[in-house]
Amino acid sequence: MAKITFMTQGNIPVVVEGESGSVMALAVENNVAGIDGDCGGVCSCATCHVHVAQEQYALVGEASEIEKDMLELDDDANEYSRLCCQINITPALDGLVLTVAG
Ligand code: FES
Secondary structure (H helix, E strand, C coil): CEEEEEEECCCEEEEEEECCCEHHHHHHHCCCCCCCCCCCCCCCCCCCEEEECHHHHHHHCCCCHHHHHHHHCCCCCCCCEEEHHHCECCHHHCCEEEEECC
16 A cells, blocks of 8 residues: 655645556546546556656656656656656555646
């Protein structure tokens, strides 16, 4: 079980909990504002873009090449950007804070 906090627009925290699956799916299930997951998680829409807190970036790790290519098209991308459909929920993510991009 991992408890993940999404910082949504206006800095409003939304705390969700999940066991498995992608972080994007968890966000969509819980109606986290700003995470749409339009492509269903196949890394082709960037509507699941989040910024990982710098000190927690190692927890989620680097984006894949395909993911980096997608992020390059997004003006809000920075070095701590991830597409959260590409992050699988594991107990190690407990306490993770993600800021919804855009
Ligand atoms: S849901 Fe489309 S890129 Fe993540």
